[in-house]
Amino acid sequence: MFEKVMLGSDIIHNSHPWSLAYGGHQFGYWAGQLGDGRAISLAQVEYQGNLMELQLKGAGKTPYSRFADGYAVLRSSIREYLAAEHMHALGVPTSRSLALVETNKHVQRETMEKGAIVCRLAPSWIRLGNFELFYARDDKENLKLLADYCIEQFYPGQDYFGLVEQVVLRTADMIARWQVVGFCHGVMNTDNFSILGITIDYGPYQFLDTYDPTYVCNHSDETGRYAFNTQPKMALWNLSRFASALVPLLGEDEATTERIVTLLHQFVPRLQNEYHRLMGYKFGLKECDHVKFEQIIQPFLILLDKAQLDYHLTMRSLTDNVQISEWKRLSQLNAKEWTQVEPELLKWMESYKNEPKDKTLMEQHNPRFVLRNHLVQQVIEEAEKGNYQPLEDYFQVLTKPFDSHPKHAQTYGAPVPKAALGLKCSCSS
Numbered sequence: 001m002f003e004k005v006m007l008g009s010d011i012i013h014n015s016h017p018w019s020l021a022y023g024g025h026q027f028g029y030w031a032g033q034l035g036d037g038r039a040i041s042l043a044q045v046e047y048q049g050n051l052m053e054l055q056l057k058g059a060g061k062t063p064y065s066r067f068a069d070g071y072a073v074l075r076s077s078i079r080e081y082l083a084a085e086h087m088h089a090l091g092v093p094t095s096r097s098l099a100l101v102e103t104n105k106h107v108q109r110e111t112m113e114k115g116a117i118v119c120r121l122a123p124s125w126i127r128l129g130n131f132e133l134f135y136a137r138d139d140k141e142n143l144k145l146l147a148d149y150c151i152e153q154f155y156p157g158q159d160y161f162g163l164v165e166q167v168v169l170r171t172a173d174m175i176a177r178w179q180v181v182g183f184c185h186g187v188m189n190t191d192n193f194s195i196l197g198i199t200i201d202y203g204p205y206q207f208l209d210t211y212d213p214t215y216v217c218n219h220s221d222e223t224g225r226y227a228f229n230t231q232p233k234m235a236l237w238n239l240s241r242f243a244s245a246l247v248p249l250l251g252e253d254e255a256t257t258e259r260i261v262t263l264l265h266q267f268v269p270r271l272q273n274e275y276h277r278l279m280g281y282k283f284g285l286k287e288c289d290h291v292k293f294e295q296i297i298q299p300f301l302i303l304l305d306k307a308q309l310d311y312h313l314t315m316r317s318l319t320d321n322v323q324i325s326e327w328k329r330l331s332q333l334n335a336k337e338w339t340q341v342e343p344e345l346l347k348w349m350e351s352y353k354n355e356p357k358d359k360t361l362m363e364q365h366n367p368r369f370v371l372r373n374h375l376v377q378q379v380i381e382e383a384e385k386g387n388y389q390p391l392e393d394y395f396q397v398l399t400k401p402f403d404s405h406p407k408h409a410q411t412y413g414a415p416v417p418k419a420a421l422g423l424k425c426s427c428s429s
Contacts, residue, residue, distance in 0.1 A: 003101070005042065006056070006099045006101045006117065006119050011042065012042055012043050015042060015043040017040050017041060017042050017043075018040070018041050019035065019036035019039060019040055019041065019062035019063060019064055020035060020036050020041075020064075020125065020126070020130060021033060021034075021035040021036075021063075021064055021130075021133060022034055022035055022036075022127050022129035022130040022132070022133050022191055023129045023130075023132045023133035023136055023190075023191065024127070024128075024129035024132060024189050024190045024191025024192075025129075025132070025189060025190045025191075025238070025241055026189040026190075026191070027189065027221070027223075027225055028225060028237075030132075030136070031189075031191075032136070033064075033133060034064065034129065034191050035062070035063070035064025036062050036064055036125075037062060037064050037065045037066060037068050037070060038057060038058055038059070038060070038061075038062065038065060038068065038069075038070040038071060038072060039055050039056065039057050039062070039125070040055065040056045040059050040060075040062060041053050041054065041055045041125060042054040042055065042056060047121065050123060051123060051153075052096075052121040052122065052123060053121065053122055053123065053124055053125055054098070054119060054121060055119070055120050055121070055122070055125055056117050056118070056119055057072055057077070057080070057117065057118045057119075057120060058070070058071050058072025058073075058077060058103075058115065058116060058117040058118060059071075059117050069107065069108075071103075071105060071107045071115050072107070072115065072116060072117065072118070073107050073109055073113040073114065073115060073116065074102060074113060074114040074115065074116040074380070074383060074384060075113060075380050075384075076203070077100055077116035077117065077118045078100065078116070078376065078379060078380050078383060078391060079202060079205075079376055079380075079425070080097065080118050080120070080202040081097045081100040081118050081395075082097075082371060082376060082379075082391075082394065082395060082398055083202040083205060083371060084096055084097045084120065084199075084202060085097050085395065085398065085399050086370075086371045086398040086399065086401065087181075087183070087199055088399075089398065089399050089400065089401050090177075090181050090367060090401060091177065092174070092177040092178065092181060092183065092199060093170070093173070093174045093177070093196075093197055093198040093199060094198055094199040094200075095120050095121060095122040095194075095198060095199065095200045096120065096121040096122070097118060097119075097120055097121075098119040098120065098121055099118070099119040100116060100117075100118055100119075101116060101117045101119075102114060102115070102116050102383075103115040103116060103117060113384075114384055122194070122196070122198060122200065123154065123196055123198075124150075124153070124154065124194075124195065124196060125194075125200070126146070126150060126194070126195045126196075127190070127191055127192070127193055127194060127195060127200075128167075128190045128191070128193045128194075128195065128238055128239075128241065128242040128245075129189075129190045129191035129193075130146060130195070131143065131146060131147070131195075131242060131245040131246060132190060132241060132242070132245045134146060134245070135244070135245035135246075135247075135248065140248045140249070143245070143246075143248060143249060144249055147160060147163060147246065147249055150163060150195055151163055154195070154196060160246055160249045160250050161250060161259060161260075161263065163246070164242070164243050164246060164250070164260065164263050164264075165263045165266065167195060167196075167197065167239065167242060168239050168263055168264060168266055168267050168270075169197075169266060169267075169270055170196060170197025170198075171193070171197045171235055171238075171239060171267070172197075172235075172266070172267045172268075172270035172271040172274065173197060173270070173271075173274050174197045174198065174199060174235075175231055175232050175235045175271055176270075176271045176272075176274035176275040176278065177274070177278065178199070178231060179228075179231065179232070179275055180275060180278045180279055180282070180365075181207070181367075181370075182207050182208035182211075182228075182311045182312065182370070183199075183205065183206075183207055183208075184205060184206045184207070184208065184215060184216075184217035184218075184226070184227075184228045184231070185199070185205055185217075185226065185231065186203055186204040186205050186206065186217045186218035186221065186226055186425075187201065187203045187204060187218060187221075187226065188225075188226045188231065188234045188235065188238065189238075190238045190241050190242070193235070193238050193242075203218075203425070204217055204218040204219070204220070204424065204425035205217060205425075206373050206423075206424065206425070207312070207370050207371050207372065208228065208311045208312075209310060209311070209372070209416045209421050209422065210308050210309065210310060210311070210332055210416075210421060210422075211301065211304035211305050211308075211309055211310070211311040211314075212228070212305060212308075213227075213228055213229035213301075213305060214227050214228070214229055215227060215228045215422075216228075216424075217424055217425070218424065218425070219424040219425070232268075232271055235267075236264065236267050236268070239264060239267060240264055243260050243263070243264060247260075272290070276288045276289065276290060276292075276293045276297075278365065279293065279297050280292065280293070280297070281358075281361045281362070281364070281365040282315055282318075282362065282365045282366050283296060283297060283300075283318065283352070283355075283357070283362070284318075284319075284355070284356075284357030284358045284359060284361050284362040285355065285357070285358075285361075286356075286358055286361065295351075296351070296352060296355060299348055300348055300352070303341070303344055303345055303348060306341055306344070307327070307331050307333060307338070307341045307345060308331050308332035308333050309327060309330050309331050310330040310331075310415055310416065312366075312367065312370045313330050313415060314327060314330055315366045316366045316367070316368055317330070318362065318366070319359070319362040319363055319366045324342065324345050324346055324349055325342075327345070328342075329415060330415055332418065332421070363402065364402065366402075367401035367402050368401060368402060368403070368404060368405070368409075368413055369397050369398065369401045369405065369412055369413050370401065371398055372412075372416060372420075373420070373423040373424070373425070374416060374417070374420035374423050375394065375411075375412060376394070377423065378390065379391045379394050393408060393411075393412075394408075394412060396408075397412050
């Protein structure tokens, strides 16, 4: 029964599966009605005392598939399956993965590929774009029903202004954690943003290899709109679209507009405080205000970029007291270039070593392993041959990224080969 439900060939008894219509701004432009083109929600289930919505991605056509087939390929399904559970293990608010099932279908994309279905979970799959669609249709009745439902289910006791405020704050917390763990989403359209401030829709995402704040992980993003360092700004842009969609419920007078702006202005300080706090933990600092961040952490991030160092392995090396001379193997600079930047790193270290540090905090916030595109690609290639053991191995590592995993340390914890740096994906899935 379980396998049939996961394959979409049977339904849970007395359930009524559904898909949602929503709109969205895609790369800054209103795209009109979109919707769950290949996602089908099966039911709400209780999980650890909370309701979770079971959803199949890739099980076939829905009323919103338009000209698409409603299927998903094994390649993209593996990427989502791994990413959601890895992000959860890193402490980032996210949807979850329950199951990954290979189907007997072959799906036409650029080439014929194996089909698959991911069963994923979230408290809700309602997006900012759901509100935008009703606003665009001038459908105040359903806009109110949707807002009232979200308040009742997820933000009890709030009014419509409180709904905006809570979504702003939760999204700020989520984005702060993206920036801390070096996560690039790739497609931050309003239809890919949850009303709950959780990460959803893992497409052409990537975790930073070499630290580059301007990095763009989606090779379809030709303008760099969703570069790593623009993610906070783009999230705020999305939130402003959400607030605008609620104007029919909030009011359109000048005082209301000012109040909305005030709510949106909470985003930046909330994000900065959370980002500074969590980055401080990576450096072993129990407290990290703006001044401490500018004194210790920001100069180091600038040097990481200048030295073209691996973000995650370098941060972990601080925890393990690795000497700066050993960082050379983590850098993409040649020997001459390294000799120019090494003195600056040594000078920074002299300042940093005098800071009181909590080693436990560092160990808890600097993972030994992080999801790498080239390793996921290797897992995918083996799975396409019918060998799922590498997927299982990598899943075990990624869901416990702070453990040592001696059996897999060299395979999954080594520096990224130069030829594999910046391996990007597209939206094709």
